[in-house]
Amino acid sequence: MSAGAMFDIPFAGGTTDRADHMRGDPRAMAEAMAGDALLLCLDGLNPIVEGGRLAWDRLESAARGDVEVVFLGLREGRACFAPVPASGSLSPGSGRLWPAVAALSADELALYGAARSLVNWHARHRFCAACGYPTALAKGGWQRDCTGEACRAQHFPRVDPVTIMLVQHEDMLLLGRQPRFPAGSYSALAGFVEPGESIEEAVAREVLEEVGIRVRDVSYIVSQPWPFPSSLMIGCLAHADHSELTIDRTELEDARWFTRGEVAEAFAAAIRGERDREFSLPGHQAIAHHLIGWWLDRA
Numbered sequence: 001m002s003a004g005a006m007f008d009i010p011f012a013g014g015t016t017d018r019a020d021h022m023r024g025d026p027r028a029m030a031e032a033m034a035g036d037a038l039l040l041c042l043d044g045l046n047p048i049v050e051g052g053r054l055a056w057d058r059l060e061s062a063a064r065g066d067v068e069v070v071f072l073g074l075r076e077g078r079a080c081f082a083p084v085p086a087s088g089s090l091s092p093g094s095g096r097l098w099p100a101v102a103a104l105s106a107d108e109l110a111l112y113g114a115a116r117s118l119v120n121w122h123a124r125h126r127f128c129a130a131c132g133y134p135t136a137l138a139k140g141g142w143q144r145d146c147t148g149e150a151c152r153a154q155h156f157p158r159v160d161p162v163t164i165m166l167v168q169h170e171d172m173l174l175l176g177r178q179p180r181f182p183a184g185s186y187s188a189l190a191g192f193v194e195p196g197e198s199i200e201e202a203v204a205r206e207v208l209e210e211v212g213i214r215v216r217d218v219s220y221i222v223s224q225p226w227p228f229p230s231s232l233m234i235g236c237l238a239h240a241d242h243s244e245l246t247i248d249r250t251e252l253e254d255a256r257w258f259t260r261g262e263v264a265e266a267f268a269a270a271i272r273g274e275r276d277r278e279f280s281l282p283g284h285q286a287i288a289h290h291l292i293g294w295w296l297d298r299a
């Protein structure tokens with residue numbers, strides 16, 4: 001059992017067989033596309049949800065010449081694909097994302113998240129970053145190859161690691177808010193891992209930069225794929241030896257220590273869906289919600 005199994009993390013927990021062995025086998029891919037394959041219906045990057053489920057077309061009738069398709073994997077033995085328009089940029093979609101995805105099962109949400117990241121990556125990588133020639137989809141969509149004779153560089157879908165951390169001092173939790181957050185809303189501090197850093201070092205640097213606190217004993221808790229556009233949120237716990245904050249106001253509007261009682265009350269309100277509070281916490285979709293729930297459960 002994985003460490004993440006105790007968590008119910010949105011966008012994780014998919015059961016699609018990614019069937020990696022088929023991706024590099026042109027005959028297997030051709031056979032998969034010729035059969036009863038399905039093509040995910042998208043509105044820009046947003047899903048089309050019908051009756052609480054992702055909508056699909058038959059691939060053979062839906063895919064046209066101007067669309068590339070990426071292989072998502074096998075579901076109940078059926079090959080599933082997602083479409084990438086051959087040119088132009090992808091719109092975010094006309095509908096509202098969160099009400100649509102709220103209806104999906106964990107498995108379908110995970111599949112949609114993977115498809116969204118992958119389709120978005122293809123749409124943004126039509127040209128080679130090394131030489132500027134056009135790139136072509138390869139390995140069922142898990143690679144793009146440069147078409148320049150002298151280059152032939154291979155490019156792979158990117159995943160951007162982001163640390164998101166609970167910082168604890170005695171029995172208090174440090175949470176901050178960015179100016180773009182709804183009024184009263186606080187969450188765990190977060191930041192991208194930089195080249196040359198371990199996860200532990202990224203946590204320590206971000207906390208020091210944002211609030212002037214030195215942390216120790218960084219431990220990993222759980223992670224979340226976050227397809228906006230392709231982050232991997234790495235949830236951690238860190239311990240602070242002191243509580244004096246020096247807040248970087250270019251990054252954060254505020255940061256504060258909250259008592260366990262304050263956090264418990266705001267967490268219960270978040271579960272009830274209450275937003276208009278002096279101190280509110282993120283809802284179920286965010287990994288911060290699950291990290292805070294985990295922290296509260298530890299006596």
Ligand SMILES: [Zn+2]
Pocket residue numbers: 128129130131132133146147148151152153
């Ligand atoms: Zn190239």
